[in-house]
Amino acid sequence: MLNQLNTYLSRQSQSLPHYIWEHAVQFVCGWAPTIGGIVLRALAYRSILHMSGLAAIEDGVRIRFASNVYLDKGAYLDHGVYLHACPGGIRIGAESMVMKNAILHVYNFRNLPHAGITIGARSLIGESCILRGQGGITIGNDVYLGTLVQVLAVNHVFHDTTRPISHQGITAEGIRIDDGTWVGSGAIILDGIKIGRNAVIGAGAVVTKDVPDYSIVVGNPARIVRNLQEEPLDLSSAKHLIVY
Numbered sequence: 001m002l003n004q005l006n007t008y009l010s011r012q013s014q015s016l017p018h019y020i021w022e023h024a025v026q027f028v029c030g031w032a033p034t035i036g037g038i039v040l041r042a043l044a045y046r047s048i049l050h051m052s053g054l055a056a057i058e059d060g061v062r063i064r065f066a067s068n069v070y071l072d073k074g075a076y077l078d079h080g081v082y083l084h085a086c087p088g089g090i091r092i093g094a095e096s097m098v099m100k101n102a103i104l105h106v107y108n109f110r111n112l113p114h115a116g117i118t119i120g121a122r123s124l125i126g127e128s129c130i131l132r133g134q135g136g137i138t139i140g141n142d143v144y145l146g147t148l149v150q151v152l153a154v155n156h157v158f159h160d161t162t163r164p165i166s167h168q169g170i171t172a173e174g175i176r177i178d179d180g181t182w183v184g185s186g187a188i189i190l191d192g193i194k195i196g197r198n199a200v201i202g203a204g205a206v207v208t209k210d211v212p213d214y215s216i217v218v219g220n221p222a223r224i225v226r227n228l229q230e231e232p233l234d235l236s237s238a239k240h241l242i243v244y
């Protein structure tokens with residue numbers, strides 16, 4: 001029983017005093033709605049996580065290992081966001097937004113050296129995205145992830161047929177998504193993948209190979225359908241109204 005309690009606590013916070021303080025602050029301030037609640041948390045949450053300037057945290061945001069969370073000025077966490085920042089940490093850059101029900105989980109219970117999730121400035125993590133950062137996830141500036149995107153920087157090992165896969169360990173290489181890229185809704189990015197700058201990942205694509213800069217990829221497995229530098233799109237033929 002004591003062992004289980006220790007395991008539970010070690011997966012929630014870096015020490016018992018941290019656990020008590022982080023939970024107490026979130027219990028007292030985490031529920032308060034409206035702009036008043038956002039102001040309250042912008043002040044009170046500085047005692048449990050790292051914040052430069054003012055970051056906006058809506059009510060109902062759940063944060064574990066808060067001492068490993070870094071929020072830059074103007075970062076926004078929507079209602080229902082879950083950050084689990086076990087060793088490796090989560091960094092969210094200036095003016096980046098993490099939308100409702102997104103889950104950012106470093107999942108580092110094995111002391112993986114490159115674990116962590118880093119998001120640059122002005123990026124957007126859409127509703128209900130899931131990021132698993134065991135191998136490290138680095139997202140650049142001005143990157144947009146649509147809704148329900150999964151970025152999975154981990155694989156299970158499964159070569160030994162005599163043991164359950166869950167007992168065979170994991171590999172975790174890491175994922176990088178460079179500046180200016182747009183990932184369509186429902187896309188899945190697998191471990192070890194690098195996506196270049198200003199790339200477009202079609203809705204529902206499963207990305208199993210690196211994506212070069214300025215490329216559009218679609219499908220499962222994702223295939224390149226265009227490179228925007230080699231084969232530029234003619235805006236005059238755009239079917240729909242473009243707004244900014």
Ligand SMILES: CC(C)(COP(=O)(O)OP(=O)(O)OC[C@H]1O[C@@H](n2cnc3c(N)ncnc32)[C@H](O)[C@@H]1OP(=O)(O)O)[C@@H](O)C(=O)NCCC(=O)NCCS
Nearest residue numbers: 145146147183184185200201202203204216218219225226
């Ligand atoms: C990829 C996308 C941007 C279109 O790019 P495009 O270069 O204009 O692509 P086209 O419409 O010319 O299609 C090129 C080919 O890819 C296919 N294709 C396009 N999008 C696809 C997708 N998501 N999945 C599978 N195939 C797709 C087309 O059928 C076409 O195939 P064909 O050449 O065999 O006819 C768009 O289809 C898309 O997936 N958008 C994401 C929308 C989204 O997620 N929005 C919300 C998030 S903010």
